[in-house]
Amino acid sequence: MTRKRVVIVGMGFGGVRAARTLAGSNLDVLLIDRNNYHLFQPLLYQVASAGLEQESIAYSIRAMTRTWPNIRFQLSEVNGIDLDQRQIQTSAGEVSYDYLVLGAGSATNFFGLATVQQHAFDLKALADAEVLRNQILYCFEQAVTEPDPARKRSLMTFVVVGGGPTGVEFAGALIELVNYVLAKDYPELGTHLARVVLVEATDRLLASMPEKLGMYTLQKLRSMSVEVLLNAQVTDADGERVVLHDGAVIPAHTLVWAAGVKAAPLAATLQTAHAGGGRIPVQPDLSLPEHPEVFVIGDMAWLEQDSKVLPMIAPVAMQMGIYAGRAILAREAGTTLPPFSYRDKGSMATIGRNTAVAAAFGMSLKGYPAWLAWLLLHIYYLIGFRNRIVVLLNWVWYYWYHERQVRLITGPRSFR
Amino acid sequence: MTRKRVVIVGMGFGGVRAARTLAGSNLDVLLIDRNNYHLFQPLLYQVASAGLEQESIAYSIRAMTRTWPNIRFQLSEVNGIDLDQRQIQTSAGEVSYDYLVLGAGSATNFFGLATVQQHAFDLKALADAEVLRNQILYCFEQAVTEPDPARKRSLMTFVVVGGGPTGVEFAGALIELVNYVLAKDYPELGTHLARVVLVEATDRLLASMPEKLGMYTLQKLRSMSVEVLLNAQVTDADGERVVLHDGAVIPAHTLVWAAGVKAAPLAATLQTAHAGGGRIPVQPDLSLPEHPEVFVIGDMAWLEQDSKVLPMIAPVAMQMGIYAGRAILAREAGTTLPPFSYRDKGSMATIGRNTAVAAAFGMSLKGYPAWLAWLLLHIYYLIGFRNRIVVLLNWVWYYWYHERQVRLITGPRSFR
Numbered sequence: 001m002t003r004k005r006v007v008i009v010g011m012g013f014g015g016v017r018a019a020r021t022l023a024g025s026n027l028d029v030l031l032i033d034r035n036n037y038h039l040f041q042p043l044l045y046q047v048a049s050a051g052l053e054q055e056s057i058a059y060s061i062r063a064m065t066r067t068w069p070n071i072r073f074q075l076s077e078v079n080g081i082d083l084d085q086r087q088i089q090t091s092a093g094e095v096s097y098d099y100l101v102l103g104a105g106s107a108t109n110f111f112g113l114a115t116v117q118q119h120a121f122d123l124k125a126l127a128d129a130e131v132l133r134n135q136i137l138y139c140f141e142q143a144v145t146e147p148d149p150a151r152k153r154s155l156m157t158f159v160v161v162g163g164g165p166t167g168v169e170f171a172g173a174l175i176e177l178v179n180y181v182l183a184k185d186y187p188e189l190g191t192h193l194a195r196v197v198l199v200e201a202t203d204r205l206l207a208s209m210p211e212k213l214g215m216y217t218l219q220k221l222r223s224m225s226v227e228v229l230l231n232a233q234v235t236d237a238d239g240e241r242v243v244l245h246d247g248a249v250i251p252a253h254t255l256v257w258a259a260g261v262k263a264a265p266l267a268a269t270l271q272t273a274h275a276g277g278g279r280i281p282v283q284p285d286l287s288l289p290e291h292p293e294v295f296v297i298g299d300m301a302w303l304e305q306d307s308k309v310l311p312m313i314a315p316v317a318m319q320m321g322i323y324a325g326r327a328i329l330a331r332e333a334g335t336t337l338p339p340f341s342y343r344d345k346g347s348m349a350t351i352g353r354n355t356a357v358a359a360a361f362g363m364s365l366k367g368y369p370a371w372l373a374w375l376l377l378h379i380y381y382l383i384g385f386r387n388r389i390v391v392l393l394n395w396v397w398y399y400w401y402h403e404r405q406v407r408l409i410t411g412p413r414s415f416r
Numbered sequence: 417m418t419r420k421r422v423v424i425v426g427m428g429f430g431g432v433r434a435a436r437t438l439a440g441s442n443l444d445v446l447l448i449d450r451n452n453y454h455l456f457q458p459l460l461y462q463v464a465s466a467g468l469e470q471e472s473i474a475y476s477i478r479a480m481t482r483t484w485p486n487i488r489f490q491l492s493e494v495n496g497i498d499l500d501q502r503q504i505q506t507s508a509g510e511v512s513y514d515y516l517v518l519g520a521g522s523a524t525n526f527f528g529l530a531t532v533q534q535h536a537f538d539l540k541a542l543a544d545a546e547v548l549r550n551q552i553l554y555c556f557e558q559a560v561t562e563p564d565p566a567r568k569r570s571l572m573t574f575v576v577v578g579g580g581p582t583g584v585e586f587a588g589a590l591i592e593l594v595n596y597v598l599a600k601d602y603p604e605l606g607t608h609l610a611r612v613v614l615v616e617a618t619d620r621l622l623a624s625m626p627e628k629l630g631m632y633t634l635q636k637l638r639s640m641s642v643e644v645l646l647n648a649q650v651t652d653a654d655g656e657r658v659v660l661h662d663g664a665v666i667p668a669h670t671l672v673w674a675a676g677v678k679a680a681p682l683a684a685t686l687q688t689a690h691a692g693g694g695r696i697p698v699q700p701d702l703s704l705p706e707h708p709e710v711f712v713i714g715d716m717a718w719l720e721q722d723s724k725v726l727p728m729i730a731p732v733a734m735q736m737g738i739y740a741g742r743a744i745l746a747r748e749a750g751t752t753l754p755p756f757s758y759r760d761k762g763s764m765a766t767i768g769r770n771t772a773v774a775a776a777f778g779m780s781l782k783g784y785p786a787w788l789a790w791l792l793l794h795i796y797y798l799i800g801f802r803n804r805i806v807v808l809l810n811w812v813w814y815y816w817y818h819e820r821q822v823r824l825i826t827g828p829r830s831f832r
Contacts, residue, residue, distance in 0.1 A: 036557060036825045053471040058824050062601040072604065075557040075825070092561035126826060141452060141491040145508035185478040188488065386813055390806060397802055408453045408474050409491070410542060 003028040003070075004098040006328060007088060009078050009266075011038045011061050013314045014103035014298035014321035016383075021325025023068040027099075027332070031073045032090060036061055039126055040382055042314060043391070045166060047129035049173035050137070050181070050407040051398060054126050056390040059383040078104070080269050083291050099293050099331075101324045102280075104267070106299035106312055109260035109277065119237040120257035123166060132256065134409045136174070139253050140186055141409070154251035156194035159242045161234050162259035163200030164207070165349040168217055170258060171198040171226050172352040179225070181407065197227045197250060199234055201259070206357065208311065208347055209364075213357040216366050220351045234259075261312055263300045275302035276309070284339030286324055295324040303340070310342050319343065350374045353399070419444040419486075422744060423504060423513040425494050425682075427454045427477050429730045430519035430714035430737035432799075437741025439484035443515075443748070447489045448506060452477055455542055456798055458730060459807070461582060463545035465589035466553070466597070466823040467814060470542050472806040475799040494520070496685050499707050515709050515747075517740045518696075520683070522715035522728055525676035525693065535653040536673040539582060548672065550825045552590070555669055556602055557825070570667035572610035575658045577650050578675035579616030580623070581765040584633055586674060587614040587642050588768040595641070597823065613643045613666060615650055617675070622773065624727065624763055625780075629773040632782050636767045650675075677728055679716045691718040692725070700755030702740055711740040719756070726758050735759065766790045769815070 004027055008015045011033040022029050037058040046052045065071045076092035081100070088095045108124055110117040121132045136158070143155040156178075160171045175196045183191040198205075198221065204214040205221075205228070221228055229244075234255070236243035242250045263278040272288055275281050279302035280288070286301060288294045298317030303310050310316045323340045330337045346360025348370060356371040358364070365373060375395070382388050420443055424431045427449040438445050453474040462468045481487045492508040497516070504511045524540055526533040537548045552574070559571040572594075576587045591612045599607040614621075614637065620630040621637075621644070637644055645660075650671070652659035658666045679694040688704055691697050695718035696704070702717060704710045714733030719726050726732045739756045746753050762776025764786060772787040774780070781789065791811070798804050 036553065036823075053469045054826060055469040055471075055824060058826075060601070060823050063823070066600055074561060075554075076561070092558075130826075137452065138491075142508075145490060145492070184482055185476070386809070389809060393802070393805060393809075407476050407479070408471060409451065410470060410474075410546075 006099040007097040008101040010103035012105045014317035017318045017321030018101045018325040021322050029071040034077045036075050044123050044129045045170040048132040049177045056387050099328050101295045103297040104264040106261040107264050109262040116237050119239045120255045122257045137409050155253050157252035158254045159197045159252045160256045161199045163205040166258040168349050175224050175226050199229045199232045201233045203230050209359045267300050297324050348374050420514040422515040424517040426519035428521045430733035433734045433737030434517045434741040437738050445487040450493045452491050460539050460545045461586040464548040465593045472803050515744050517711045519713040520680040522677040523680050525678040532653050535655045536671040538673045553825050571669050573668035574670045575613045575668045576672045577615045579621040582674040584765050591640050591642050615645045615648050617649050619646050625775045683716050713740050764790050
């Protein structure tokens with residue numbers, strides 16, 4: 001008798017938890033991802049702001065699965081899924097399944113703004129973070145030899161769109177990079193002229209957190225000299241200028257888009273219903289209505305709880321991944337689980353050195369205690385003991401010496 | 417009175433030493449490099465073999481020059497030099513000089529083999545190492561899903577050309593990566609079928625060292641199951657096959673070229689004499705015959721000592737860099753230095769775990785003592801205290817756990 005095969009597509013927070021849950025079972029588990037590593041996305045902004053090397057927030061999937069004999073990995077791109085035939089078309093051939101766990105995550109949502117999509121940098125993949133770090137450092141290098149003062153300043157102007165955790169954390173990390181590190185690297189530049197502009201469409205920051213934490217974050221960022229524009233939207237960009245909804249123009253060579261995500265493109269190819277952001281509505285047990293053998297988890301899944309759609313964040317994906325794994329084991333054992341229920345353990349965002357905000361279990365934390373909690377939790381959730389040490393080392397270094405070591409412009413590059 | 421300007425082109429081992437020598441003087445020093453970091457090239461092969469992250473062997477030039485008030489840095493490509501006008505054409509405009517120190521280093525020499533140049537990987541720049549690491553890991557991933565056994569094996573076959581230190585060190589590191597790390601990562605593959613073939617044109621390895629060390633290296637590499645071909649030359653390649661001088665064909669998807677270097681292309685653009693490998697003959701004080709204000713150092717310089725041309729290695733470049741700096745200071749003080757004289761402190765190459773060879777002051781060292789000496793010296797010469805810690809951490813990890821953490825396939829990539 002051949003063992004039943006579970007295929008897990010996507011090795012993000014959800015996929016990894018599903019795999020762990022199925023490790024050691026009598027199911028044949030195949031993991032598929034287009035990268036050979038799991039990415040710890042919450043620290044991506046630190047790679048982009050020259051605080052961490054990219055290797056320290058990525059963990060080899062094969063290193064993870066090595067000790068699990070029933071789990072294999074296949075590096076490939078999933079091009080389509082035939083739900084009726086239970087077959088997956090991958091760049092490395094067809095793969096069939098008995099159970100499917102779909103956690104391909106999300107993609108940046110530019111809301112149809114074509115020129116913005118063309119010129120903006122985003123922060124989804126590891127390569128994005130390296131590209132953005134190179135861009136920031138290269139802009140400063142170009143500014144050194146730029147004779148025109150206006151152009152020099154626009155090279156040192158960075159517009160960050162989106163007042164959620166990613167936008168807030170990146171804007172804070174960027175202004176600290178400029179003020180603590182690059183100010184010393186570029187004494188000839190006058191880096192006090194550099195601008196970090198954070199643009200948010202609503203009237204507050206960190207909408208998922210209590211209002212007073214949003215206010216605290218706003219005041220903190222402004223005191224760090226981030227220019228925060230509320231009730232403002234970016235509508236156009238050309239690589240040298242950013243245009244707002246009211247026609248205002250910010251001369252800036254760098255536009256970073258952290259204003260929204262949508263389900264990964266794979267979701268659109270599935271013959272199933274689609275909800276907001278292209279996400280896939282799932283049953284209370286995370287399976288598809290017509291295909292109980294298919295579970296959709298994480299950012300791709302659309303599920304309401306207490307009349308609110310679950311957010312596209314890592315804790316939801318992790319809990320869904322564990323649930324999907326358990327649901328498969330239960331089904332194989334002839335039992336069923338109670339419906340999936342998300343336990344909100346709170347959320348947090350770091351603003352800068354010694355300062356963060358956190359909301360959990362009805363409590364609000366801000367400043368140094370929140371920052372320490374943020375630091376410990378992120379080290380805890382990082383996979384791989386060595387990665388934890390390297391990340392800690394970088395943080396200690398930065399904290400003591402105000403030094404970010406990874407300010408390298410890497411990869412092939414052409415000069416004007 | 418304006419201060420005289422020294423321009424140093426190239427921040428390799430020579431350029432960095434020249435800059436340090438001129439730090440704190442009353443000369444205005446401008447450093448030019450096309451990268452914003454100094455690269456510790458001797459460990460490049462460890463980045464390519466997934467042992468070190470690229471950030472740990474690169475050091476920000478601005479971090480280095482920060483504490484030297486008379487030194488500035490300009491990131492740009494040098495396109496040409498007008499020796500008579502004392503002007504440099506860079507991608508960021510024209511720069512004039514009173515003294516010029518030219519240390520643009522070397523480029524890979526494919527000896528006119530066009531198909532080899534097209535298909536081979538080399539190990540000169542940081543990006544090369546990342547590209548080669550990605551290639552190695554991606555070949556193994558492709559082999560997993562490859563149905564044809566012959567093609568599967570050629571995906572797992574790596575031909576390394578050149579029996580000098582780079583070829584020897586990379587071949588040893590690669591076979592250890594395969595046997596210690598990838599064998600566990602790819603249990604489904606049969607990695608004992610993987611091949612590492614080292615091709616050397618002469619009848620011995622490590623020609624710059626005593627013959628008994630070359631013999632020891634040959635035996636060691638063979639005992640580690642590297643296939644060493646002596647008196648053999650690669651003449652053709654097409655990305656799937658490597659052809660030798662006698663018509664023998666090695667089916668291999670990866671060809672690594674470490675068989676020779678020549679002066680960087682910039683040397684050819686100079687209106688001066690050229691010697692073997694495009695190198696520039698210099699006076700005993702490292703200056704150009706017609707231009708005493710121009711010093712050529714490192715791999716670009718052609719200088720005989722005791723009727724032998726000085727080799728293109730880091731210690732020569734370092735000593736030349738220090739000398740050029742001192743020669744300029746002496747000239748400004750109205751004195752002259754005795755001619756440059758290279759002090760050979762020996763050479764070494766690591767073969768694998770616990771084993772290396774070293775020759776210094778007429779003594780030969782091999783095995784564990786040589787390996788320990790190699791390790792300590794490389795840590796010592798690495799710039800940046802944090803880099804030393806990260807590199808040591810990686811080495812300790814590998815030594816204890818047989819784990820190479822950086823086995824990530826990074827950057828944008830397209831699937832077949």
